[in-house]
Amino acid sequence: MPATPHMEHHFTAPESVRDVVIGMSDGLTVPFALAAGISGAIATNPHASQLVVTAGLAEIAAGSIAMGLGGYLAARTDIEHYASEREREVREIVELRDVEIEEVAKVFRDYGMTDAEMAPVVKAITGNEKSWVDFMMRFELGLEEPQPKRARTSALTIAASYVVGGLIPLAPYILLSDVQRGLYYSVGVTLLALAVFGWVKGRFTGINPFKGGLQTVVIGGLAAMAAFLIAKLIS
Amino acid sequence: MPATPHMEHHFTAPESVRDVVIGMSDGLTVPFALAAGISGAIATNPHASQLVVTAGLAEIAAGSIAMGLGGYLAARTDIEHYASEREREVREIVELRDVEIEEVAKVFRDYGMTDAEMAPVVKAITGNEKSWVDFMMRFELGLEEPQPKRARTSALTIAASYVVGGLIPLAPYILLSDVQRGLYYSVGVTLLALAVFGWVKGRFTGINPFKGGLQTVVIGGLAAMAAFLIAKLIS
DSSP, X not given: OTHHHHHHTSOOOOHXXXXXXXXXXXXXXXXXXXXXXXXXXXXXXXXHHHHHHHHHHHHHHHHHHHHHHHHHHHHHHHHHHHHHHHHHHHHHHHHTHHHHHHHHHHHHHTTTOOHHHHHHHHHHHHTSHHHHHHHHHHHTSOOOOOOTTHHHHHHHXXXXXXXXXXXXXXXXXXXXXXXXXXXHHHHHHHHHHHHHHHHHHHHHHTSOHHHHHHHHHHHHHHHHHHHHHHHHHHO | OTHHHHHTTSOOOOHHHHHHHHHHHHHHHHHHHHHHHHHHHSTTSTTHHHHHHHHHHHHHHHHHHHHHXXXXXHHHHHHHHHHHHHHHHHHHHHHTHHHHHHHHHHHHHTTTOOHHHHHHHHHXXXXXXXXXXXXXXXXXXXXXXXXXTHHHHHHHHHHHHHHHHHHHHHHHHHHOSOHHHHHHHHHHHXXXXXXXXXHHHXXXXXXXXXXXXXXXXXXXXXXXXXXXXXHHHHO
């Protein structure tokens, strides 16, 4: 089977890895930036550390639910969209038979084939209802069939990754009662986590791991700085 | 042109609409839930209203940057991924010519065609380098060519939508100095905004607008309740 080692070169990350990336990149970034932002603005408040932890955990709860349920609905919408488009195609190859045959022919005409050359392939594709609909879904609409059980798994993976990611920047504030020290440790721990995460993400998505690590650190750093400045300005 | 009215039935939202949806659904939900969560926990604090606004604006800054830059990098990664896979295919149709011809043939064999029937179409596709690579990109890898200028537009649209969405739930806390009244108005205004947004989103994505409105309201409500309960518990 010479095709197997050949195929492996085209690396595409599995969907569960993408869900971890989606959840964790925001989970590491937003609670980190929020906590850093607030801690600068309220450092003199006697309950500063507790306020930062309260806001941070509230953000993790809100963010993980918003992203998890958002991911669930997006996956459900994909499934419903695919099903309704497929039904429409099934109807159309009966009701608009000639138009649909012409649409198959057009695909091959665009590859420079003459009507005589394409006749057998058009006949083979339009000769079987399932293969015809499959062809239209992929070629006319560019839609791939979504996996039916993905919605729930996707939602849980995204939400869990957000929670795990978000607890990393908050841990120092939870463990240390001094908000200033909490901030320093949070910045250190989170930038390190962002760099490792970006590096791993880079390996999975096929971009340079160093570039991947740099990107996530820059995003996290910019978000934290913006939150810090805005909170300072209005307090 | 009978194909034009026919094509219009397959509605797919333009990508800018998707970016607005991505930014605004989280922008309406997370700052809303965060503000509601904190306001319950710190209602007795004399600076409660200001703390809610500080945390809310810090969250909007962090969230819009994280999502906007995240969207930018995702679009850049798509573009780079497509380009590198395309280069590889261009190389492979020279270096692994027989394997690649067999891969084209396999697509048509899966449609039930015999080798004799598919000979002209395989010849036509593999006869021209560009059409061959186009075919492999779409059929073997299922990749569509990304629009090169999308990354920046996408980032700005997502970030701006997040800011606009996030200012809606915060407005009552900014305008009213009483955090309790701010919370009531914020809940009312935001649930209404979520319903309208979900309704409009439903119309664009082709799902039932009432169902769309209900979904966004439920997500926002659940996120806010979770944030509220967590903040209450630990304060």
